[in-house]
Amino acid sequence: MRKSVIILLCLLAQILQAKENFQILYGPYLQNMTENEVTILWKTNRRAISWVEIxxxxxQHFYAEEHPRIYQTSFGKKVISKLHKVRITGLNKGATYKYRICSQEVINQEERYVQYGKTASSIVLHKEPLTFTTLDNEKASVKFWMVNDIHAQNEILHKLVGDIKDKADFVVFNGDMLSDIRSEKHIFNGFMNEAIKSFASEIPFFYCRGNHENRGQFSTEFINYFPTNTGMPYYTFRQGPAFFIVLDSGEDKPDNDIAYYGLSDFESYLKQEVAWLKNIVLSRDFKEAPYKIVFVHIPPVGMSWYGSLLVKKQFVPILNDAGIDLMLCAHFHRYLYNEKGQDGCNFPIIVNSNIDVTKVNVDNSGIALEIQDTLGVKIKQFHFKR
Structure with missing residues (x-):
């Protein structure tokens, strides 16, 4: 009886899905931006092959001429999926491009036959196409905004970054955008739909994973939705005069804590990250950059919890000898400032609260930083000179 009910429910779900128009559910949004490459992601309600026209x-209007199609492929074959990730290469640095995303439904796939359905795409007929601008290591300055610990409060996220257009090169999500990751729908309803509506289709964001992104049954899918140039949640990138290190601080309690149900092994994971970081600070790209800025969710100061102590033990000795200009953190849900030299850290540390946005401009005069609340009122201001 139970088996029959399950079969009936599955058939009903298939019938309802068949009646629903093929469509783009979420996106697009920009990830893993460099001088010459970018990944564009979106989600459809049914399986499809996908491409970007750029x-x-x-x-000229987008329809003035035919544009090349860059397909989502894997080892030479077009990918059939609901989650679409198209990597575009061969771009010029600091250049602006217009683009359209397209997905064609795959209704049926057999050994020697594929049946295609309708095509869904972003709109370019009655509105301007979406655009993005690649990074540029030679740019004289870089501007970015950072928010964190939003915990699915879309209204706060909108107030903090809703007016960012043309004001920053990129955004940093410094962790805990959700309290846990339960499903794909949870990611998009929790904060990504707001990010896409506000900026993420045209301005890239770089994600620094927080401890709460490690929680929930869908948390292991994190890297599939937020890909990086290392394939790991820790990575580097550069824009203008600044070299950025994005660290993953793991969890805030020991691996054997009952809160993790025996599923955590961050101590081993962080050892691998430490080995990677040692090589990064020795690299020519790092050494030649005029400024070095680190993002890490859990600060190495401010409390005596396991997470902060571990970050201090594992990362700070390496960073102290590397000439870091600034570390930007989150996690505490309150503002904190540590001057260079405090608590054994040879660099200033700023912890952003969960209801403020940190806005940073880096140029040849130094690092100018301003913290604003949800009303746009300036809370704090700093200028770290060279």
Missing amino acids: APQSG
Whole structure:
């Protein structure tokens, strides 16, 4: 009887899905941006092959000519999926491009036959196409905004970054955008739909994983939705005069704590990250950058919990000898500032609260930083000179 009910429910779900129009559910949004490459992601309600049509920014309408298609492929074959990730290469640094995403439904796939359905795409007919601008290591300055510990409070996220257009090169999510990751729908309803509506289709964001992104049954899928150039939640990138290190601080309690149900092994994981970090600070790209800025969710100061102590033990000795100009943290849900030299750290540390946005501008005069609340009122201001 139970088996029959399950079969009936599955058939009913298939019938309802068949009646629903093929469509793009979420996205697009930009990830893993570099000088010459970018990944564009989106989600459809049914399986499809997907591509991006791209063109340099110009005065021509998108329909003035045919544009090349860059497909989502895997080892030479087009990918059939609901989650679409198209990596675009061969771009020019500091250049602006317009683009359209397209997905064609795959209704049926057999050994020697594929049946295609309708195509869904972003709109370019009655509105301007989406655009993005690649990074540029030679740019004289870099501007970015950072928010953190939003915990699915979309209203706060909107107030903090809703007016970012043309004001920053990128955004940093410094962890705990959700309290846990339960499902794909949870990711998008929790904060990504708001991010996409506000900026993420045209301005990239770089994600620094927090401890709460490690929780929930869907948390192991994190890297599939937020890909990086290392394939890991820790990575580096550069824009203008600044070299950025994004660290993963893991969890805030020991691996054997009952809160993790025997599923945590961050101590081993962080040892691998430490080995990676040692090589990064020895690299020519790192050494030649005028400024070095580190993002890490859990600060190495401010409390005596396991997470903060472990970050201090594992990362700070390496960073102390590396000439770091600034560390930006989160986690405490309150503002904190540690001057250079405090608590054994040879660099200043700023912890952003969960209801403020940190806005940073880096140029040849130094690092200018301003913290604003949800009303746009300036809370704190710093200028770290070279």
